[in-house]
Amino acid sequence: MKKNYFFYLPVFFLLWNISLAQDSNSISRDTLNALLDSIEESIKEYNYEKAIEDSHSLINLAKDADDQYFVAKAYNNLGHVYLDLDDRARARRNYTLGLEYAQKCSNDTILMRSYNNLGNIYSEMPETQTKGINYYNKVIKLAEKINDPVESVVPKANIGWTYLDNGQFEKAYPYINESLKTVDSTKESYTRKERLDYLYSQLYMLHGRYYSHKKEYDTATYYFENSIRLAEEDSLILPAAEAYYEYAEMLEQKGDFEKAYLAQEKYTEYNSKIFESKKLRQMEIANARFNLNEYRRNLELAEREQEYQEEIIEKSKEKVIIMVLSSLGLIFILVFLHKVNRDRQNLISKLRDKNKQYKEAKDEAEKLSRLKTRFFSTVSHEIRTPLYGVIGLTSLLLEDKSLKKHQGDLRSLKFSADYLLALINDVLQMNKMESNEVKLENVSFKLKDLMKSIVNSFEFTRLQNKNEIHLDIDENIPPFLIGDSVRLSQVLMNLVGNAMKFTERGTICIVTRQIERDEEYSKIYFEVEDNGPGIPESKKKVIFEEFSQLNNSNYSYQGTGLGLPIVKRLLRLFNSKIRLDSKEGEGATFSFTINFKIDNSKKELPKIKQEVFASSNSSRKILVVDDNRINQVVTKRVLTKKDFKCTVAGDGEKAIQLARTNDFDLILMDVNMPGISGLEASKEIRKFNKEIPILALTAVEVEEIREEILAAGMSDIIVKPYDVQQFYQVVYKYLSLKSLPEEV
Template identity: 55%
Template sequence: MKKNYFLFLFFLLTTALFHAQQVNNADTYLDSLYTSSSSHHKNYKYKEAIESALLLIEESGKAKNDYYRYQGHKILGGSYNDLNDTLRAKRNYEDALASAQRTEIDTLILGAYNNLGNIYSEDTNTTQIGIDYYNLVINLATRLGKTENIFTPVVNIAWTYLDNRQYKKAWPYLERAWELFGDRNDNLSRSQLATLTGRYYVGINEPAKAKPYFEEAIQLVEEDSLILQASVVYDEYSKLLYSEGNFEEAFLALEKFQDYNSQIFEQERIRQIEATNIKFDVSEYQKNLEIARNEQLFKDEVIEKSREKMLIMVISSIVLFIILLALVRIMISRRKLIKELSNKNEQLIQAKEEAERLSLLKTKFFSTISHELRTPLYGVIGLTSILLEDKSLKNHETDLKSLKFSADYLLALINDVLQMNKMESNLVKLENLPLNLKELLKSIVKSFEFTRLQNKNNIHLNIDPAIPFNLIGDPVRLSQVLMNLVGNAMKFTERGNIWINAEMRNADKEYASILFKIKDDGLGIPQNKQQIIFEEFSQLKSANYNYQGTGLGLPIVKKLLLLFGSEIQLESEEGVGSEFSFEIEFKKDLNVQEELVQDIMNIETSFTIAEGLEKNILIVDDNRINQVVTKRILEQKGFKCDICDNGTIAIEKVKSIPFDLVLMDVNMPGISGLEATRLIREFNSSIPIVALTAVEIEEIRDEIIQAGMNDIIVKPYDTSVFYQVIYRNIPADLVST
């Protein structure tokens, strides 16, 4: 929940009063769209709110009604802001301001400026811009004589300074806010103002002055049952009590905070958790790592000193008979040095163990964050794929494709970071699986179709017909190498050509060596930069282009090829183009017949459900968005779906309803998907159970199989792959090809 949410309600109420005056003369259809989108936004139904707001903007544009265009952009800005898409939120708030200015309605203009202030003040890099917008509201309202609109931006400025711990700057605005509030009968605003004042006194280390304000805020929120504000007040109050040593009262306040916090409806709680998880603080890890480095330097210094002392001992031994006293001193010094070195060695061992522990924590962190990032991406990619198939949204096909491309890019970025982390932890192992090189290369070309069209490039795929059909290798890792190289060529080439060549080099009865070349006629790479591009987080910079990326693609390629026993080769000339090449030796599968492979290659993965049969699938997932996406995808193929959000209910449903298949989320509160599967297997050993998980498959595959699950689907997934897994596990009498 953003800090200015409560005070934003003041502007909603103000514009609502003016809206009541406008509806009498407004188009009934536009007003119904506005009412619908506003209701969806207040109830956190963002998809419906955005759809209704977009339609409202379109229809109001046709009617040349700037009042409703303002309302549509305002709701879009609020929805995108709640979804942490600040770029779209800012753009829509700016459009709302332009519409408000065309209406020349002061109340709308003030609200638009305040919304822009909320967006910019949340980012520490643009805090001053947000404050400037708030001051703009204050000055404009003062000039227009609308004093009732000054209170909100004044409090927002104080709030912004408090969040940035600029307490001296916050105090004048808090004083003015109290003056403007006067004797209003508004418990919500007064409780917020009291809470902010309490935070101010805590910030300047005057807890005795802060306590009465918190107690007043608590009394107000209790009187009006202000659940959300009560949660905030009790949270701050418990911290104050704890800092004073009043642990019993702090515990009671914390219990009240938990009680109110639990009453906030599920959608808001999920959104807060997702936003909070992304802010995981790794500063402690970095600090400990720096300590380990310093201790290593200290050890080197100790060793160097030890060498010097040993030299002194050698010299002293030569003059042993001359300076006996010097020998004694040297021996004492040597003993002390050995003891010191021993202590430092113990500290070094402890530092090493701590560094290994932190490395393990980092690996666990990446595993957890991958799950938390992939779960919402599952909803974005799934819903976008569904919308792309909706013919009624043909006008938005380009936007939806752009949205899906962005989501796929984000997923690829997450996978790159996780891939690098796994390589650093030596967790990546190659698998030996049947490899259809021709189909793999065609799939890679197809996956870059959107980028190819966007950059107006041509892709030329050349596959040597002499390449054997029965290769064995790791198609996933090989695909990662080729995808990174092709993506790199595509990114640095515009209106040009990309060549993908697979050439047979050497072959015998058991092995085949294949040379891969990825060539482009793009920018090229300067000679002095051709080594550093294989280093992590390194990128080329150009005065004429601005390319985005993590700089992990080529380092990942280099490390993956080492697993294949190969090396990446580069030939490039600036302004002419680049060619990356590598050679891999694959083993042949001597037990596979060519005819069988060709038959498998010609089979289309299109299935239909046999008519007249019950096709019941149980979806077990605690995420509402994921439930909707999975259900809609299955219903497109004629399946009947039932939904539950925890393992306990799933067990009872399987006992009472004859389902044909169960899609089981692995990570759920209470009984996990793994435990639920074990309990189901105690009374039903035949029903197919497919795991749904956003966790890296290598980390959990063994646990899933041991729990009794039949197959695995990794979120977010490609729709065609999803259907293949479903049809592979559903009873054969329910499907026909």
């Protein structure tokens, strides 16, 4: 059961009679009072349509008469109507308006009624119960102000009931106890017995609930039995049902199940009567709601009809205006479209001319790009060929002890040749990357051999600058990796060369570390560190731009400024980035990481030192095929220095004849020769000898002809001009492979 049974007492209890001093001669006042009585009678008879209509009439009349009291009464009655129709939103809105006008009329009685109505609305919802209690407290304060304790009974009881329903029994008790004391002290002021019995019955029931919770069952029984007695004496169905329900709950809690069952039966009996009464009332309300809806529907139809007629008149005027404006707009659009079309034709004509010029410029640029690429390739080959002779002969002369007094000049000569070769390589490399011709190769290589070869190639520069090089290779790195060893070598050569150029009497550390590894891939960290002058913060980005250089105190080794830009672009092909850590005066560290695929198909062959072959080199026969007489001399001198027996062929046809009639251990084959090229000669030799190692000697960029060389059956490539030590390493490598047993 809910406490709202207490809120909505019979009309004679909740709707207090207010004695107003009326002027008997005031017809306006009498009319308003008669209309108010008619509204309250319509509410009792569930004639809500008439009640709403009369309430609005009362509001209009009262506002015209500037009578705030009757406006407040009318809004409160509208709130009751919508509450009965279960439209709580409208009920709350009208109760709120009623409160506004009650405050204006300065009538404490109607103000208390408005506060109580809003308290009833808000206290029913858990989320607004605090707001409802605040409104009840306002009624209590007003009752104290006018010194009328009777008016405080209902709001105090309602507050106590709210706390009981929320399980806040100790908060509830002061309110219900105070209400009971007030009724006891003012009972003689109640003129009707049934009104007094109704209050006592409800207050006794609330006390019974409190003492039941406290488990003071004797006291609770006293209050419940008195509540039931009073309710049954005056046939108060709602209080009786409520009292029996709570009484049965208390008996069950006490363990007196027989009495609890009897009390439950009485509750069911009274609840059935309430149900019948409610059903009848709901039917009355439903009928009233239907009539009200019909009334609203008819009113809405009439209003719509009126609005429709007004709209038709208004639209007829609008249509004329719209047609005029539309015509003007259409004319403007046609003029605008004509202008746009004319401008479009002019733009299309200009665009055709521009496209034609662009195509011609594009064709010319592509032609120039092809010519530039061909030019660089040709120049590269033509310059490298004589450089081969210069570098080769210089290397041989450096090893001649009889020329010791010319060692300085020879070193300078070799350094200049190496510098010129590096310059050619940098310019050619940058040209290829700008043309997007650089593609990564995936070949098997040994990282350890590659790193050692790079270190050896800087031996002359190291001695010249009085530097030390430390190479630290992680032993956990797999022996064979798959990747582009040539591009990796270019990256490291540029970084080491850069460190060597800017460092004098210092240390260069080259580090490789394996940082991640699984069954297929090995991620390797590379680092080149020097203790040179370092790089200022403002120059850290500039040095990766083409042709940019820092001031270098080592004037014997300047450069093109292409090294680091080449490194940056090459690492981009590896999906990697160069990292620079440097402070001015504290050296610089360049680092990067590359993920290589592991070559599990190869096993590291036993190391065979060059000394093993040194004693037997005299029995080794090598065929040198080259059309350039200087290159023949250089290559032959390099080989005979290690006691190899050399036979020279000046063209491909003679090379094929010599290979067919002699048992050579190795063939060094120049690629570009007049007549039969080195590629064609190798293919012919492979028809009758598939085992002999054939090493390609070429001054052309490896990437341009790698696939052709390997397809021709050649074993490996040596790019001219080459480093003599590297040359020996490759030669010994293939001689050792040829000499090993097949099962190795």
